[in-house]
Amino acid sequence: MAQTAGAARTFPQGEPIIQCQGVHKWYGEFHVLKNIDLSVAKGERIVICGPSGSGKSTMIRCLNRLEEHQKGSIIVDGIELTGNLKNIELVRREVGMVFQHFNLFPHLTVLENCTLAPIWVRKKPKAEAEEMAMRYLKRVRIAEQALKYPGQLSGGQQQRVAIARSLCMSPKVMLFDEPTSALDPEMVKEVLDVMIGLAEDGMTMLCVTHEMGFAKSVADRVIFMDRGEIVEQNTPNEFFNSPQSERTKLFLSQIL
Ligand code: ADP
Ligand code: MG
Numbered sequence: 001m002a003q004t005a006g007a008a009r010t011f012p013q014g015e016p017i018i019q020c021q022g023v024h025k026w027y028g029e030f031h032v033l034k035n036i037d038l039s040v041a042k043g044e045r046i047v048i049c050g051p052s053g054s055g056k057s058t059m060i061r062c063l064n065r066l067e068e069h070q071k072g073s074i075i076v077d078g079i080e081l082t083g084n085l086k087n088i089e090l091v092r093r094e095v096g097m098v099f100q101h102f103n104l105f106p107h108l109t110v111l112e113n114c115t116l117a118p119i120w121v122r123k124k125p126k127a128e129a130e131e132m133a134m135r136y137l138k139r140v141r142i143a144e145q146a147l148k149y150p151g152q153l154s155g156g157q158q159q160r161v162a163i164a165r166s167l168c169m170s171p172k173v174m175l176f177d178e179p180t181s182a183l184d185p186e187m188v189k190e191v192l193d194v195m196i197g198l199a200e201d202g203m204t205m206l207c208v209t210h211e212m213g214f215a216k217s218v219a220d221r222v223i224f225m226d227r228g229e230i231v232e233q234n235t236p237n238e239f240f241n242s243p244q245s246e247r248t249k250l251f252l253s254q255i256l
Pocket of ligand 2: 056057058177178
């Protein structure tokens with residue numbers, strides 16, 4: 001990809017699947033998202049970083065209406081997120097989400113975790129849902145654990161199941177909120193490897209993560225947030241080698 005030395009580039013460079021314009025959100029009096037403009041192209045891989053409390057989780061949770069914004073517009077795959085429940089449901093079908101703490105259903109097996117939504121939301125026949133689930137469980141290299149319960153798996157294995165479960169809904173976009181932060185160090189790589197595989201297959205991904213190695217090798221764009229704002233965004237190369245704002249420089253000096 002062509003890069004302009006020093007200068008921030010214009011993003012994205014393809015057809016957008018997500019468009020946020022002038023998005024604001026408040027928690028009560030607290031202004032948590034301030035005038036967020038964000039356009040994401042199909043197939044783009046974005047890493048979002050920034051200090052704790054800067055609004056990263058809130059921002060990506062707004063993209064599937066786990067949080068609601070109060071001002072501005074968010075359009076996902078042509079559907080605007082408003083109070084309209086039908087639209088929310090449509091968008092949630094397109095957008096998979098993986099959380100820090102996996103959020104698997106503890107009383108369901110790995111396989112049942114993966115087939116629940118396809119059967120009940122997508123109305124897939126059980127056999128078809130199970131076949132697809134096994135395909136994705138193989139892809140995250142955990143098919144042999146399909147009949148176990150989440151509590152019988154390691155954190156890394158549970159997170160891979162959570163990714164497979166999302167993929168079973170055939171999402172157009174995947175959101176990751178610090179998917180490796182709760183893992184023991186030796187399990188981080190197995191989850192990142194699955195995410196790298198997804199990126200190589202062309203999945204549109206927004207990942208909140210502090211894994212800067214992942215950002216450097218996989219991201220098309222790194223976004224830095226601070227105090228509810230997008231302060232800076234650039235290609236990983238430019239972002240890490242010539243950060244523009246003082247806030248970005250400070251953040252990078254603390255984590256690298
Ligand atoms: P990050 O993911 O960057 O750490 P968050 O989006 O989780 O940041 O939170 C941004 C700010 O909003 C923090 O100050 C946090 O305390 C606050 N916040 C998050 N969720 C809520 C909530 N449900 N109610 C009130 N304040 C919240
Ligand atoms: Mg967060």
